[in-house]
Amino acid sequence: MEFLIRFVQIHETFHKPEIEALAVLAGVDVDFLSYSENSPYSVVRLKDEASAKALVSRSISSKGIYELWGAGTTYEELHGDLKQRSSSQWSQYQSCSFKFDFDTFSGSRTLSEQRRIIESFKYMNFNGPIKMKDPEQTFTIFEEYEYGKEGGPLRLFLGRFVGGTQRHILNDYTLKKREYINTTSMDSELALLTANLTLAASDKIFYDPFVGTGSFPIACSHFGARTMGSDIDGRMIRGRDGKDIRTNFRQYGLLERYLDGWISDLTYSPLREGRWLDGIIGDPPYGVREGLKVLGTKDGSGKEVVWINGELAHLQDKYIPPKKAYSFEAMLDDLLEFAAQHLVDDGRLSLWMPTANDEDVELGIPAHPHLELVSVCVQTFNKWSRRLLTYRRMAESQDKSNRLGRQKAEIKGTTANDLNSFRRRYFEGFKNPPVLEDLG
Amino acid sequence: MKILTVNFLTCAVKACKTSPLSFPLHFRDAELEQSDIGYNPSFLRNILPRVDWEALKVTATELGFTTVPSEKPNLDPAPSNTDLPAPETAMETSEPDVADEKVMRDLHTLLLETEVREGKMVCGNCGHEYKIKEGIANFLLPSHLGR
Numbered sequence: 001m002e003f004l005i006r007f008v009q010i011h012e013t014f015h016k017p018e019i020e021a022l023a024v025l026a027g028v029d030v031d032f033l034s035y036s037e038n039s040p041y042s043v044v045r046l047k048d049e050a051s052a053k054a055l056v057s058r059s060i061s062s063k064g065i066y067e068l069w070g071a072g073t074t075y076e077e078l079h080g081d082l083k084q085r086s087s088s089q090w091s092q093y094q095s096c097s098f099k100f101d102f103d104t105f106s107g108s109r110t111l112s113e114q115r116r117i118i119e120s121f122k123y124m125n126f127n128g129p130i131k132m133k134d135p136e137q138t139f140t141i142f143e144e145y146e147y148g149k150e151g152g153p154l155r156l157f158l159g160r161f162v163g164g165t166q167r168h169i170l171n172d173y174t175l176k177k178r179e180y181i182n183t184t185s186m187d188s189e190l191a192l193l194t195a196n197l198t199l200a201a202s203d204k205i206f207y208d209p210f211v212g213t214g215s216f217p218i219a220c221s222h223f224g225a226r227t228m229g230s231d232i233d234g235r236m237i238r239g240r241d242g243k244d245i246r247t248n249f250r251q252y253g254l255l256e257r258y259l260d261g262w263i264s265d266l267t268y269s270p271l272r273e274g275r276w277l278d279g280i281i282g283d284p285p286y287g288v289r290e291g292l293k294v295l296g297t298k299d300g301s302g303k304e305v306v307w308i309n310g311e312l313a314h315l316q317d318k319y320i321p322p323k324k325a326y327s328f329e330a331m332l333d334d335l336l337e338f339a340a341q342h343l344v345d346d347g348r349l350s351l352w353m354p355t356a357n358d359e360d361v362e363l364g365i366p367a368h369p370h371l372e373l374v375s376v377c378v379q380t381f382n383k384w385s386r387r388l389l390t391y392r393r394m395a396e397s398q399d400k401s402n403r404l405g406r407q408k409a410e411i412k413g414t415t416a417n418d419l420n421s422f423r424r425r426y427f428e429g430f431k432n433p434p435v436l437e438d439l440g
Numbered sequence: 441m442k443i444l445t446v447n448f449l450t451c452a453v454k455a456c457k458t459s460p461l462s463f464p465l466h467f468r469d470a471e472l473e474q475s476d477i478g479y480n481p482s483f484l485r486n487i488l489p490r491v492d493w494e495a496l497k498v499t500a501t502e503l504g505f506t507t508v509p510s511e512k513p514n515l516d517p518a519p520s521n522t523d524l525p526a527p528e529t530a531m532e533t534s535e536p537d538v539a540d541e542k543v544m545r546d547l548h549t550l551l552l553e554t555e556v557r558e559g560k561m562v563c564g565n566c567g568h569e570y571k572i573k574e575g576i577a578n579f580l581l582p583s584h585l586g587r
Contacts, residue, residue: 202482202483203480203482203483203485203486203487204486205487205490226483228445230579232580234576234578234580237576238573238574238576256477256478259442259444259445259552260441260442260445260575260576261576262441262445262449262576262577262578262579263576263577263578263579263580264452264578264579264580265452265579265580265581268452268453268454268579268580268581269452269579270449270450270451270452270570270577270579271448271449271450272448272449272450272463272492273457274448274490274492276448276490295580295581295583296583297583301583302582302583302584303583303584304584305582305584306582306584313582314582314584315569319582321580321581321582321583322583
């Protein structure tokens with residue numbers, strides 16, 4: 001059967017990867033018959049109506065799925081296709097309550113035009129009561145125009161509404177209403193999309209090694225996962241003014257799904273060995289605000305134990321361990337290695353990383369022999385963009401050497417700018433093209 | 441820190457990772473807190489295979505819990521498609537008997553509802569103490585324990 005998915009035209013590169021991830025979660029086969037990032041309407045083939053409902057039931061990027069009754073480039077074609085494709089179904093909807101909706105993209109219709117077009121479908125002979133609120137069936141006419149061009153619609157569809165999505169929850173999860181946030185909190189829509197791409201679901205354990213104010217764990221727990229997180233910055237975990245990550249979980253009624261937060265550094269992780277994590281999500285610090293840090297000292301000093309007033313310095317409450325600048329690329333390699341060692345088979349890693357628009361896109365995607373790159377999604381800002389990379393932990397037998405990714409290079413330098421090409425270029429305003437040594 | 445989380449934590453010092461003495465971390469001066477969390481047997485079933493049972497027994501004993509069975513409960517493996525049990529056997533196995541249910545509820549209480557709010561976790565290999573304050577452990581190492 002053919003269905004139409006109604007996407008919302010924002011974060012377009014996430015649309016298809018999200019639906020493909022949801023298909024894995026729902027255990028359904030989805031076949032994209034037509035898809036373009038420029039269109040909110042995508043036609044897919046699915047086994048049945050139940051598969052369609054299950055597929056989009058937790059989608060964030062789309063508003064709904066419709067059984068496709070007809071398609072065409074003109075109304076004449078649409079009517080013809082409708083009669084051929086779905087006339088055998090009309091009789092079963094003859095007495096139920098119903099309504100018609102109008103959905104135009106990059107164009108508009110006056111109410112009287114809409115009414116005239118809806119009237120033109122009279123021959124389907126629906127005699128049930130028309131209910132604008134909660135009808136048993138909703139039929140939607142979709143019109144897609146070419147952006148900025150005069151003239152009629154390019155594509156037309158008629159669909160019967162089959163199932164809704166989770167897009168309506170964005171209003172509940174918006175950062176504007178969240179109790180505990182800071183400047184690096186991830187936008188809730190992108191966090192929920194990330195959770196879907198990483199296959200967050202009930203009975204799973206998810207971990208965020210750069211947890212901050214908990215944006216990703218909250219999104220994952222919304223979909224049922226039990227979550228834990230850590231941060232090298234203790235202030236994030238401990239919170240301020242009596243508010244912390246738990247406050248947020250409590251706000252959404254998800255506290256039972258939050259396992260723990262602790263203070264640690266990915267390069268010295270306290271998590272024990274073993275493949276026991278279902279998902280890892282991370283938005284590693286790009287090192288723009290403070291420069292990226294891990295534990296250690298620049299010159300390798302500080303190997304001796306320090307005593308203050310006869311007590312061990314590092315056991316005192318005010319002790320702050322020294323941190324050194326670190327390369328973002330090295331951090332990514334550490335994160336992939338950590339994921340390969342801790343994810344169950346088919347467990348997923350999603351990580352956010354910046355890419356200057358003028359860099360070669362294929363360079364810089366880190367690779368690991370145990371991890372298969374599943375999708376690359378892009379969020380574009382004014383002068384730079386960042387990508388969400390999602391990987392799948394392959395079973396041992398599927399391992400193959402992945403040569404597409406960046407070669408691991410020796411990383412030299414000690415200052416934040418030496419180590420972090422993104423940080424340097426950010427402060428240069430991305431004016432100069434990257435020099436070769438930036439690309440590692 | 442919840443007891444489930446503690447079962448996944450070891451010493452952050454790299455040299456300790458290979459030593460069996462570094463896991464589990466040992467509690468000192470632990471103050472416990474109990475909270476109410478909805479009982480979810482399917483989560484437990486999923487997670488128990490990943491729990492290190494010997495380590496859990498050590499932790500439970502140190503904290504004064506005596507309810508942990510000496511062997512990890514034998515959970516029904518997920519039914520496989522090739523080897524479906526006869527309907528009447530399926531009925532029997534899907535009804536958990538009372539002892540199982542009690543063991544699972546006790547484990548739920550220990551792993552998810554019990555939390556160490558204050559205290560220290562100590563590595564049995566290097567002796568480093570990780571403080572827990574308000575339920576949050578600090579694993580940042582002083583520089584002399586780094587690489």
